[in-house]
Amino acid sequence: MRLLYFAWLRTRIGTAEETVEPPADVRTVAALVEWLKSRGPNFAEALKTQKLVRVAVNQEYVGYDHPLAPGDEVALFPPVTGG
Amino acid sequence: MIRVQREDFDTGAEMSALARGHSGIGGIASFVGVVRAGAAAERITAMTLEHYPGMTERALAAIEAEARRRWPLEASLIIHRFGRLEPGERIVLVITAASHRAAAFAACEFLVDWLKTKAPFWKLEETATGSRWVEAHDSDDEAAKRWIAE
Numbered sequence: 001m002r003l004l005y006f007a008w009l010r011t012r013i014g015t016a017e018e019t020v021e022p023p024a025d026v027r028t029v030a031a032l033v034e035w036l037k038s039r040g041p042n043f044a045e046a047l048k049t050q051k052l053v054r055v056a057v058n059q060e061y062v063g064y065d066h067p068l069a070p071g072d073e074v075a076l077f078p079p080v081t082g083g
Numbered sequence: 084m085i086r087v088q089r090e091d092f093d094t095g096a097e098m099s100a101l102a103r104g105h106s107g108i109g110g111i112a113s114f115v116g117v118v119r120a121g122a123a124a125e126r127i128t129a130m131t132l133e134h135y136p137g138m139t140e141r142a143l144a145a146i147e148a149e150a151r152r153r154w155p156l157e158a159s160l161i162i163h164r165f166g167r168l169e170p171g172e173r174i175v176l177v178i179t180a181a182s183h184r185a186a187a188f189a190a191c192e193f194l195v196d197w198l199k200t201k202a203p204f205w206k207l208e209e210t211a212t213g214s215r216w217v218e219a220h221d222s223d224d225e226a227a228k229r230w231i232a233e
Contacts, residue, residue, distance in 0.1 A: 006135060079200075079219035081205055082175075083116050083223075
């Protein structure tokens with residue numbers, strides 16, 4: 001699974017992109033975020049406020065209950081500020 | 084038509100090119116977003132726009148398709164820049180062309196409102212004292228939401 005981080009999530013986590021193999025019981029976005037928080041204080045700090053962490057799977061916005069598949073591209077980012 | 088680019092754009096040239104060959108056009112509306120320096124106390128020296136290559140193009144195309152579903156547009160264009168921009172530089176261009184002004188105005192405003200809350204861009208402002216990420220504004224959410232019921 002390919003993970004992408006943007007804006008202050010990228011700077012707080014300390015990487016823009018990584019490939020991970022989460023445990024088999026990580027089947028939703030919510031479970032992925034919980035698992036990521038356990039990977040270190042940088043993740044726990046960056047992901048602590050759920051409403052500030054928006055998610056896209058395969059480049060489409062999704063909710064936290066969205067299911068995940070092994071080959072997915074999952075992006076985590078703060079609320080967008082276009083225009 | 085949508086474009087995501089680092090380079091600046093020429094509003095007049097884009098407007099002429101978009102309208103060319105569309106004899107049904109009776110009115111063209113446009114919006115240009117510009118980097119604002121802000122008040123003296125917190126004057127920004129630059130703004131860097133980060134985006135999500137791939138998803139940005141898909142999101143802009145979806146927003147444009149939604150506008151064209153709602154209004155009878157003859158032509159439309161969204162150009163959104165990324166990278167480091169200084170105060171006064173252009174960030175975004177939206178052009179909508181229709182046979183009558185009402186559709187052109189409404190679709191243009193709709194596109195700008197939806198860009199704010201749906202296009203995956205993030206803004207890092209630089210000031211004399213450091214840099215900070217621009218937070219999403221509730222007022223932008225409200226502006227985007229008022230189109231949902233329509």
